[in-house]
Amino acid sequence: MTSTSPPPGLARFNALEEQAALAALHEACAAAAWARSLLAARPYATPETLYSASDAAVAGLGTADLAEAMAGHPPIGRPAPGDPASAREQAGMAGAADELRAEMLELNLAYQERFGHVFLICATGRTGEEMRDAVRERIGNPPEREWEIVRTELGKINRIRLGRLVEAD
Incomplete structure (x- = not known):
């Protein structure tokens, strides 16, 4: 059985008025250039093309x-x-011990001091310990390498968030 119409959630996204679509994309990613690029390529036939x-x-x-x-x-x-999205994505830290929370705060601050931006990781499905280990490992990276890791992590996060946007009925 072949279907030429996109899934209902994607069809809804494709049909949104431009400002509403831009707002929905901004919820997924705050980079205006990213949102404009995705907006310009509408309509999407499948979630995978998006x-x-x-x-x-x-x-x-x-x-x-x-x-x-x-x-x-x-x-x-x-x-x-x-922000239910960030709470859901960071669920691995929700039940973390106070010691781990304090260590993450310290590591986040050290990372931000070193690189000038927040530590970005696709936190979905990761434990607090895994996230701590990742920041410990990445804090020693040269800035160029870290930017590439950030780009990769952002791509993963955006895919998850777009999935929630377009695959819901």
Whole structure:
């Protein structure tokens, strides 16, 4: 059985008025260049074509665009109040011991001091310990290497968030 129409959630996204679609994309990623790129390529036939467009847009982001995207992400262990997405994505820190929370705060601050931006990791499905280990490992990276890791992590996060946007009925 072949279907030429996109799934209902994607059809809804494709049909959104431009400003509403831009707002929905901004919820997924704060980089305006990324959102404009995805908006310009609508309509999407399948979720996979949307995800591929997102990957291409993330690959094309410059350092300032990446910094803009990261500004939309709260530090690990401190999800933004009233933001169910960051709370859900950082669930691995929700039940963390006070000692681990304190260590993550210290590591987040050290990372931010070193690189000038928040530590970005696709936290979905990761434990607090895994996130701590990742920041410990990455804090020693040269800045160029860290920007590439940030780009990769942002791409993963964007795919998950777009999935929630377009695959829901």
